[in-house]
Amino acid sequence: MKIAVLAGDGIGPEIVSQAVRVLEALASDGMKFEIESALLGGCAVDATGSPFPEATRKLVNEADAVLLGSVGGLQYDNLPREQRPEQGLLAIRKNLNLFANLRPVVLYSELKNASTMKPEVISSLDILIIRELTGDIYFGEPRGIKQHGGQRIGFNTMIYSEEEIRRIAHVAFQVASKRSQKLCSVDKMNVLECTQLWRDIVTEVAKDYPNVKLSHMLVDNAAMQLIRNPKQFDVMVTGNMFGDILSDEASMLTGSIGMLPSASLNDKGKGLYEPIHGSAPDIAGKDVANPLATILSTALMLRYTFNEEEAALRIESSVKKVLAQNYRTSDICQPGMKEVGTKEMCDAVLMNL
Ligand code: IPM
Ligand code: MG
Numbered sequence: 535m536k537i538a539v540l541a542g543d544g545i546g547p548e549i550v551s552q553a554v555r556v557l558e559a560l561a562s563d564g565m566k567f568e569i570e571s572a573l574l575g576g577c578a579v580d581a582t583g584s585p586f587p588e589a590t591r592k593l594v595n596e597a598d599a600v601l602l603g604s605v606g607g608l609q610y611d612n613l614p615r616e617q618r619p620e621q622g623l624l625a626i627r628k629n630l631n632l633f634a635n636l637r638p639v640v641l642y643s644e645l646k647n648a649s650t651m652k653p654e655v656i657s658s659l660d661i662l663i664i665r666e667l668t669g670d671i672y673f674g675e676p677r678g679i680k681q682h683g684g685q686r687i688g689f690n691t692m693i694y695s696e697e698e699i700r701r702i703a704h705v706a707f708q709v710a711s712k713r714s715q716k717l718c719s720v721d722k723m724n725v726l727e728c729t730q731l732w733r734d735i736v737t738e739v740a741k742d743y744p745n746v747k748l749s750h751m752l753v754d755n756a757a758m759q760l761i762r763n764p765k766q767f768d769v770m771v772t773g774n775m776f777g778d779i780l781s782d783e784a785s786m787l788t789g790s791i792g793m794l795p796s797a798s799l800n801d802k803g804k805g806l807y808e809p810i811h812g813s814a815p816d817i818a819g820k821d822v823a824n825p826l827a828t829i830l831s832t833a834l835m836l837r838y839t840f841n842e843e844e845a846a847l848r849i850e851s852s853v854k855k856v857l858a859q860n861y862r863t864s865d866i867c868q869p870g871m872k873e874v875g876t877k878e879m880c881d882a883v884l885m886n887l
Contacts, residue, residue: 535567535599535839535840536567536596537598537600537601538571538572538593538594538599538600539569539601540571540572540573540590540594540602540626541571542574542575542577542604542605542619543575543577543603543605543815544606544818545813545814545817545823546813547603548823549603549604549809549823549824549827550601553601553829553832554601556829557832559884560848560887573587573590574586574590574619574622574623574626575606575622575623576605576606576619578590578619579610579619584622585618585621586625586626590622590626591629594806599806599835599840601807601831601835602623602626602806602807603808604811604813605622606619607619607815608815619813624673627668628668628673630804631668632799632800633667633668633698633799634664634705635664636709636838637662637664637665637781637784637810638662638663638794638834639659639660639661639784639788641660641789642788642853642854643657644860645857646789648789648862648866648867649787650786651787655765656764656765656787661767661768661769662713662769662770663770663784664769664770665773666702666772666777667777668774669693670692673774674690676689694773699736700735700738700739703719703739704742705771706769707746708743710768711745715746716768717768717771718748718751718771719732719736719748719772720750720752720756720780721733721751721752724752729773732773737750753780756772760784760787761783764784764787785811790865790866791810791827792827792863793827794810795808795809795828795830795831795833796808797838804839805834807832808828809830809831821877822864822876823876824876825863825879825880826863826883829849830850830853833847833849834846836849851886852883852886853883855886859872860872861874863875863879
């Protein structure tokens, strides 16, 4: 199993090195990993001038899976857009054709009091947000800022082809068939033509999956319903930008964005695995970041790219156990719990593994 490791910026190196320790522990139990690191994001700009250097492109193309930390930092905010760390992330998603982004939003029962939401609203929450990741306004052309009538205008293009919608819809229906046979597609068809097409195509694809109950929801309502009654959802599917926003919102249902892993897959099962949170420059290098989202991302890697369900479950149940043993990083800590740093949290996971 060849894994490219891209630690990135901010807290990225700290959390990724903990996740690699988990893989190494599995390796000492007989699994075989070939792990190689490369630069992505701001650290890559510093070293080479490009956020997605050629050496990284080569490595991720050869690898079976990619483990990513996070990219970005305040010092890069004034760089030209093509040199921004985020461009490295977008380029790698596009380059590997990782169109299907799976973001499980699972509440560990031990954390039901760590969320800002009432425990009864979120208890046993288990949602899967499927976000289209290589299209939409993120990549649409034309885009830019230009002079127009004596002032500057900024513009982007929200665009989806039928084919792009169809392939993500198939992924969503297949995933939904294996869960509770419920799929909610989120759009803004009352205003945007692009998402009218989204709704039309998703409705068409639904005919291939008569066992799945499809519903549609406008994105503003979905944002509200996620807070009002999140347990009405099982699998949600939506476009790139709505998925970006809704998944951050949904993460807080679970107590902390520091708990959410993600998998970005292409049509061959190749995947990039990363926590959904950012590089958190304010806490970088302090050994306080929560490594669990990244550790849980390795579980998704074992499940989706390597078909190692048992190893994936081992990691997930170890995480559950450390929470039951009251270990908490500061983002999820509460009175009476044992506050630990990034490395100690991983130590606890390894003890349980
Ligand atoms: C995410 C992030 C990225 C995105 C940023 C860092 C470009 O917010 O993965 O959700 O917008 O997709
Ligand atoms: Mg985001």
